[in-house]
Amino acid sequence: MEALFYIVPMIMIAGALFFLYKALGRTRQVSAAWNSGITAEGRCLRAYTRTSGGGGDTSVSTTLHHVYEFSTRDGRAFRFDEGGGPATIIEGDIVTVYYTPDRPEGATALTPRRGRLAAGTGCLVAFFALFITFCVGFMVVAHAIFSEADGLMP
Template sequence: MEFMFYVVPAFIAVVVIVMAVKVIRRSLELKQAWSSGLTAEARCLRAYTTTRHHNDSGHITTTQHHVYEFTPRGGRPVRFDEANGPATTVEGDFVADLP
């Protein structure tokens, strides 16, 4: 039972580190997008998920996708799909995204 005093805090530490890495990566992506000047206000047209079954390990991976559309100065709408975007974005939201 003594091992629980080592396993539980180690597990919590690993979870915190993984979440911190994800937050830092996303903030660096956003910083790069804003500093490049290549941002546009886009509207989320659709949000959906896909699942993939890994035969070798038996795991199932779920990926959230968003379909965005924006209109540049040329007037022709541009539509693109983003994988692993923020889970808080829903259909109809306006976001600043990369074209």
């Protein structure tokens, strides 16, 4: 039973670290695409929304996604799906796509906003740091309680 108070927080920490790794990776991709200075004309092929949450008593969140297609300077065609784009872009619109020549699959059609990207990433890192700190604190308190209980047992 005691192991449950260590295993569950460790799994939660591992999950938090995984999601943090993925988020930081996407932040690096977007930043590299903006910094590369290489752009292409792309076209919005599809716009759709993705909802998450259960409804009823829980909140539902909706994210707008776009599917874009563009060709690199060497003529290779790429498609990518990106969430969080502007609602003013609809199917058929022409957009500017930012990409790096070595990783065009990590392209973005988001307008460069380095401050917003940094602030969003900073908030995400702070949230996960707080979450991990809470999990570690929980394990420390659980350890102290179980150690004290073992000392009281005859």
